[in-house]
Amino acid sequence: MTNKSVGRFPDPHDFKVPKELEGWEDMYPPQRLFSQDRAEWEKRHFWFQDKIHAPEPLYPLDDIFQEAWQIALSQYTTRVFCIPPAQGIAQRIVGCYMYITPVEPPPPEVIGKKAELFGKRVPYVFQNYNKLWEHWYDRFQELGKEMEALKIPSEFDEFVPEHEVMPIPKGYTQAQDLIESFNTIISLIFKAWQFHFQYLNLAYLAYLMFVDTARKLFPGIKESTIGKMVAGADVSMFRPEEELCRLSRLAMSQSPVSKVLKKDVSAAEKIKELQGSEPGRMWLEEMERIKNPWFYVSCGSGWYHYEGSWVTKMDVPFSYLKSYVERLEKGEKIERSLTSISEERDRIVAEYRALIKSDDDRKSFDDAFNVVRSIYRYAEDHLFWVEHWLHTIWFRRIRDFGNLLAKYNVLKQPDDIYLFNRFEVPMLLEDLATSWALGVGAPTRGKYWQEKAAKREKILEAARNWHAVPALGVPPTEVSEPFTVMLWGITTETVSEWLKGADVKGAGELNELKGFASSAGIAEGPARVLKLLEDIVKIQPGEILVAPCTNPSWAPVFTKIKGAVTDIGGLTSHAAIVSREYGLPAVTGTGVATSTIKTGDIVRLDGSTGIVTIVKRAK
CATH class of the missing domain: 3.50.30.10 (Phosphohistidine domain)
Structure with missing residues (x-):
């Protein structure tokens, strides 16, 4: 339900983007856009810009992550764990920026059906999470290995090699490998995002349930106090930083190494100098040992191809190492104080638990606390393995496709592949494969693809210089969808602040x-x-x-x-x-x-x- 009394943002169907963005719609599949045939449904919803997952204009191929999570997040809420009365999160793109909305609740009879399934399925996950996490981890590692192993040719053979012809012809060529590999990598990234949300909705739900329990038992308790009750987690997402701290302390034990790390030169120059001494080589060996997976961490969010990862932009982790070594020399502590945070958590939990008077209430608190302490760490564990480790592999393999297209002048630069969406890239690959199959001198449509890429790059540059509005449509009377509140932090009060910001001169x-x-x-x-x-x-x-x-x-x-x-x-x-x-x-x-x-x-x-x-x- 919309709340017309508090003002509104622009109507997404009438909203005009700057003329410099003309043609932006052609970059994305039609289902990603606002449309007149869905206008009645779209107008019933309030759309806000997703600055968590898409704070910058979306390159067409980078949009695949957004497409994947729209399905994955929503289905676990609506079809798998059946959280009543929540539905999914819908997406639309305007002027290269993504806007999202929580879908309106289903009819009461559907909520009732979901409640029955919810009561059976969710407690099982809460009770068996540790075992289920191990299974999740093993399966996800296998998915990453499959992506690593894809056959993507670096160039086409002039002639198919002899062993693929005799004694028994292989039956297909590199051209088929190329097309199959792209189809497979698309399937794998969608499957990866299915895994991503397998338990994430429930992790946030567990937090919401704990918050609700705490509020009922301790009226007036602050949100920040509840937050402290679940702090102190040993999770994968903090491991890269912990490894940097460990490498910094290792460098401090070897004076030649710490001196090199403090120099104002590139990572490549530091590595070259470290290779010249025994302590340096030993330190580098340790760094190489932990690189995969712990340097497979994005330099940004993991959502954009141009961000790079530590393993591809070594200047980033080396800049952190330089800072850490300098701080260690000053006697400063560089690690997060997990022990003190955990002790503070235990103290607060004990103090509040002591205030509970009945055994039933104490059991309710203990049950909610134990569940959230168990499954809540999934929020940061999965984050590393999906958005960072796997996305690093994805970007490297996609660049392999881009390298091939650039080598044969279908594109000017390898990264130009990101200027085409996942439905368009197969056309480029087919164009190249066809040219190779036809024989010497058969042209591709390289000029056409390159002109399209250049036009789209200009549109994206214009989008970067445009200050997109934070929201579209009429604000809701109440926001209750758990992801919207807990992850994006969108509430009726938040929207009022947005309107206040939009109203001032x-x-x-x-x-x-x-x-x-x-x-x-x-x-x-x-x-x-x-x-x-x-x-x-x-x-x-x-x-x-x-x-x-x-x-x-x-x-x-x-x-x-x-x-x-x-x-x-x-x-x-x-x-x-x-x-x-x-x-x-x-x-x-x-x-x-x-x-x-x-x-x-x-x-x-x-x-x-x-x-x-x-x-x-x-x-």
Whole structure:
């Protein structure tokens, strides 16, 4: 139900994008766009920009992750674990940006059917999660190995080799391998995202159930206090940063190594110098040993091909290593204090548990707490293995296709393959395979594909320079879909803040923002607004991080900053989780922080109330 009394955002069916974006619709499949034939249904929903998964304009092939999660997230809610009354999350693209909406609840009779299945299926997962996680992990590793093993030719043979003809002809050629491999990798990435959401909805549901239990037993308890009760997790997503800390301490035990790591030169130069000494070679051997999987972590979110990973952009982890070594020399602690965070968690849980008077209430609390402590870590465990480890493999294999297309001048650059969506790339591959099969001198439509790619690159550049509106349509009366609240942090109050930000003449007129009280504590300091991935290296000790959302690969900077503020994200967003794990104050889901706060502004954030105040504007 929409809430017309609180104002509205532009109608998605009448909304006009800048003329520089003309032709953007052709980049995406028709089902990804708003349409007149679905207008009645679309107008009943409130659409907000997904700054967690798609904060930047979407390259057509990068959009495949979004397509995959729309199906995966939604089906586990609606068809598998049947969470009543929630439905799925729908997506639409406008001007190269993605907008999403929680689908309206189903009829009462469907909710009743779902409730029966929910009661059978969900408790089973909660009771058997540890065993189920092991099974999930093994299957996902196999999927990654299958993607690694795909046959993608680096070039076409002039003639099929003899062993493929005699004594028994193989029956097909590299051309078929090429086409089959692309079809397979598409299938694998969709399947990977099916695995991604296998238990994620339930992990968030377990958190919601624990929050509900805590609120009933302890009226007035703060969200930040509840967050502390589930902090202190040993999960895969923090392992890359832990390995960097370990490598830094190892370097400190070998003076020649630490001296090299502190130099202001490229990672390649440091590696070359380290290879020249025995301590350096030993240190490099240790780094190589843990590279796969722990350097298979995106330099950003894992959603965009141009972000790269530590393993492909070694300057990134080496910049963190340099900072760690310098801090160790000053006697600073570089690791997150897991022990103190866990002790604080146990203390708070014990204090509140002691307030419970009845055995039944105590059992309700214990059951909810044990479930959330067990399955909640899936939120950060799966994150590493899917968005980082597997996506690193995906990007490398897709580049193999791009290299082949560029080698034969179908495309100018390998990464131009991302300017075509998953339905279009097979046309490019078929064009190349046909040209090879026809024989010497048979042309491809390379000129056509290259002109299309160049036009689309210009459209995406224009989209980057466009400040897209945060939402479309009429805000809802109430937001209850669990993912919307817990992950994106979208509530009726959040939307009101967005409207407030949209109504003022300039962002500079807002001096106070409200968001989720995601991690307790108060911090004040100069703001560092991060809108571009490469700006992460500019963060200075003691600053307040302000970003659309935070990326998991930023974990190493969380030991430098005082606190974090985000545009989007709820109590289970990465910014919220990682801030609690590092004991930092955080306010998430403010809606307009990056457009209101400027780098150098002195800001004060209260992670217990969710209020961010601009104390003094930078000159």
